[in-house]
Amino acid sequence: MRAGGATNAFRRDINGLRAWAVMAVVLYHFAVSGIGGGFVGVDVFFVISGYLMFGIISSGLERGDFSVWRFYLARARRIVPALFVLCVVMLLAGWFFLMPEEYRVLGRHVRESLTFASNVRYFKESGYFDVASQEKWLLHTWSLSVEWQFYLILPLVLMLLARFLPGRRGVMGVVGALFVVSLGLCVWRSSVSPSDAFYLIQNRAWEMLAGAMVYMAGQRAFSGLQRRALELLGFALVIGAIVLFDKHTLWPSWRAVLPVLGSALILLAARQDSAWTDNAPAQWLGTRSYSIYLWHWPLVVALAYMDKAADPLWIAMGVIVSLLLGHLSYVWVETPAQQRLGRFTARRAGAVLVLGVAAMMVLAQQVRMTGIPKRLPEAVALVDAERNNHNPRLKECLDPDKSCHYGEGATRAILIGDSHADAVVTALQAALPQAQGSVLFRGGSGCLVTFGMHNATGKRYCDKLNHDLEEEYTRYPANVPVVVVGRTSQYIGGGEPSEFRPLFNLGDDSVTVDKAFLTEFKQRYVDTMCRLAKDRPLYLVRPLPEMPGSVPTRLGRAMLLGKSVEISLPLERYQARHAFVWAMQDEVASQCGAHLLDPLPYLCAQGACQGVEAGRPLYRDADHLSEFGNRALIPMFGQIFQL
Incomplete structure (x- = not known):
C-alpha cells in the first residue's frame, strides 16, 4: 500500500x-x-x-x-x-x-x-x-x-x-x-x-x-x-x-x-x-x-x-x-x-x-x-426535596392503560391530559365540595389529547390513549364535568410556523409546523374538544406557566453559591408562547360552550409568573407544579363546582 x-x-x-x-x-x-x-x-x-x-x-x-x-x-x-x-x-x-x-x-x-x-x-x-x-x-x-x-x-x-x-x-x-x-x-x-x-x-x-x-x-x-x-x-x-x-x-x-x-x-x-x-x-x-x-x-x-x-x-x-x-x-x-x-x-x-x-x-x-x-446544607437539601414532591400516585396513574380515582365515592369530575394534568389532579380533588366524591384521571406522559393525531416520538401509548378516549368518552356521565390539561404548545413548537417537527402529526413524521399543519391541527383540536363538550360540561385549563429551568435546581444552586435569584417568567413571554393555544381554546369556548380556567391570576402577579413562594419552589422541575405549588390552583378548580 x-x-x-x-x-x-x-x-x-x-x-x-x-x-x-x-x-x-x-x-x-x-x-x-x-x-x-x-x-x-x-x-x-x-x-x-x-x-x-x-x-x-x-x-x-x-x-x-x-x-x-x-x-x-x-x-x-x-x-x-x-x-x-x-x-x-x-x-x-x-x-x-x-x-x-x-x-x-x-x-x-x-x-x-x-x-x-x-x-x-x-x-x-x-x-x-x-x-x-x-x-x-x-x-x-x-x-x-x-x-x-x-x-x-x-x-x-x-x-x-x-x-x-x-x-x-x-x-x-x-x-x-x-x-x-x-x-x-x-x-x-x-x-x-x-x-x-x-x-x-x-x-x-x-x-x-x-x-x-x-x-x-x-x-x-x-x-x-x-x-x-x-x-x-x-x-x-x-x-x-x-x-x-x-x-x-x-x-x-x-x-x-x-x-x-x-x-x-x-x-x-x-x-x-x-x-x-x-x-x-x-x-x-x-x-x-x-x-x-x-x-x-x-x-x-x-x-x-x-x-x-x-x-x-x-x-x-x-x-x-x-x-x-x-x-x-x-x-x-x-x-x-x-x-x-x-x-x-x-x-x-x-x-x-x-x-x-x-x-x-x-x-x-x-x-x-x-x-x-x-x-448539602440542610436548607439546600429541603429545596432539593421539592423535586420529589409530586403526585404520590404518579407512577401508578400516569399510565394510559389505567383509570385512577382520586378520592372515595361517586365521580364528581374527570381529568384527562398529560403529565401537567397529573401534576394538578390532587388540587382538583381538593376542590371537591365538602371533600366528597372522587376525580377520575386518564392520561399519559407527553400525550396530547386530540383524536386522530399520531405521536412522532415513538410513544405509541399516546396513540392508544387517544383511541381509548375516543371510544369511551361517550360513556362518561352527562352531568360530570370533564377537565382537560395539557402542554399543547410544547407539542407544536409554540404554534408559530417554523422548521420544528411537531411531536404529534397526522402520520407524516417529516412534516414541519407550517401554516397548513397548524390549520389542520387546529381543526382536529377544536373538533375533539367539541365532541367532548357535546353532552357534558367541558373545562379547558389555559397552559400552565413554564419556568426557564428547573426551579429546585436553580434555587438550590444559587444558595450553594451564596447568591439570590429570582425565578420567574415574564407574562409577555408566556403570552407569546401560548397565543396559538389560547386562540384555539377561545374558539372551542365560542363554538361549543366550553368553560375556560385561567391559572395566571393564581400563579402570576405584577407582570410575571413566579417559580418560588416564601423561599419554597412551586415547581418540582421547570414546568410541573409540585404538590405544594398546585395548592394555589384549588380556588381555580373550585369554580367548576360553583357553576
Whole structure:
C-alpha cells in the first residue's frame, strides 16, 4: 500500500491544523462573535484522526509487526489519563457546587465518558445545540467516544482485508465504499433525525475515512505552487465553514463536506513550512489541543452556571483559562503519563489503565445512584426535596392503560391530559365540595389529547390513549364535568410556523409546523374538544406557566453559591408562547360552550409568573407544579363546582 508519509515523523502541518480546529471549537463554545460555525473544528479533528490512525495500522500491517492490542494500548495511553483527571476534578467540584440531580447526571456522564459511550448517551438525551446542553459538564466527550469507536473497528477491518483481500486496490475499494455508505447515511439521517446523524459513529465514520483516503493517496509529486494552491483552497473551505455556518445550520448533512474536504486538501498539500500552520502559536496550541479541548467545555458550562455566559470579560477569562488549564494538563498529565506508561510492559500499563478506569467508574456509579444529598446544607437539601414532591400516585396513574380515582365515592369530575394534568389532579380533588366524591384521571406522559393525531416520538401509548378516549368518552356521565390539561404548545413548537417537527402529526413524521399543519391541527383540536363538550360540561385549563429551568435546581444552586435569584417568567413571554393555544381554546369556548380556567391570576402577579413562594419552589422541575405549588390552583378548580 502506498503510504502518505512516514508514520512516526512529526508533521508540523497536522499539528498546526489541530490548533485551528481546537480554537474554532473553543471560540464557538464561548460564543465569540463571528465564529458561528466553529463546531466544524470537530470535523477537522475527525479527518486528522482518520489519516493518522490509518497510517499507523497500514504501516504496521505492511511491516508485519502490527499488534491490535498495542494499538489499543497506545490510544488509551494518549486519551485516558487526561480524561481521567478531568473526571476526578469534575466529581470533586460537583461535590461542593451541584445539586443532587445534577450530581447524579454528572456521575452517569463520567461513567459513559470513561467507557467511550457518551455519544450514545447524549444522543438519547438531547441535541448538541439544545439549551440543556449548557448544563452537561462532559458533553464534549461525545467526539472522543466516536473516535474511540472508530479506533476499535478500523484495525479489525484492515486486518481482515489484509488477510482476505490483500493489495492497495482492494483496500481502497472497500474504504471508498464504506465512505460512500457512511456519507449517504449522514445526509439521510441529518434530514430525518439530526441528533442521530450528529452523534453516532455510522454517520460520522466517513469523515475519518476521508483522512484514510488522503493517506492512501500518498504524497503526490505536486509542485510547490500546487501545494500552496491546495492548502489555500483547503483553508478557504474550513474558514468559510467556520464563518458561514451557525448553530441553526442542519449539521452534519452534506454541508460537513466543506470542512472535511478542506482538511483533506490541507493534509494532501503537506506543507511543513506553511505560514498557516508552521508558526509558534499554532505549534504551541496544536501540541496542547487535546487538553485544551478537554478543559474548555467545563468552563463554558461554569459560565452558564454562574449566569456569566454573555459577559465579554468573563468570556475572555474563560478562553484564557482554557488555554492555561490545557497547558497544565499537557505538562503535568499528558506528557508524564505517556512517558511513565511507556516504560511499563504492555500488560502492566494496560492493568494500570483498566484498574484506574474501573475504580473511577465505581465511584461514578455511586454518585449516579443517589447524588449524595447528605453532603448539602440542610436548607439546600429541603429545596432539593421539592423535586420529589409530586403526585404520590404518579407512577401508578400516569399510565394510559389505567383509570385512577382520586378520592372515595361517586365521580364528581374527570381529568384527562398529560403529565401537567397529573401534576394538578390532587388540587382538583381538593376542590371537591365538602371533600366528597372522587376525580377520575386518564392520561399519559407527553400525550396530547386530540383524536386522530399520531405521536412522532415513538410513544405509541399516546396513540392508544387517544383511541381509548375516543371510544369511551361517550360513556362518561352527562352531568360530570370533564377537565382537560395539557402542554399543547410544547407539542407544536409554540404554534408559530417554523422548521420544528411537531411531536404529534397526522402520520407524516417529516412534516414541519407550517401554516397548513397548524390549520389542520387546529381543526382536529377544536373538533375533539367539541365532541367532548357535546353532552357534558367541558373545562379547558389555559397552559400552565413554564419556568426557564428547573426551579429546585436553580434555587438550590444559587444558595450553594451564596447568591439570590429570582425565578420567574415574564407574562409577555408566556403570552407569546401560548397565543396559538389560547386562540384555539377561545374558539372551542365560542363554538361549543366550553368553560375556560385561567391559572395566571393564581400563579402570576405584577407582570410575571413566579417559580418560588416564601423561599419554597412551586415547581418540582421547570414546568410541573409540585404538590405544594398546585395548592394555589384549588380556588381555580373550585369554580367548576360553583357553576
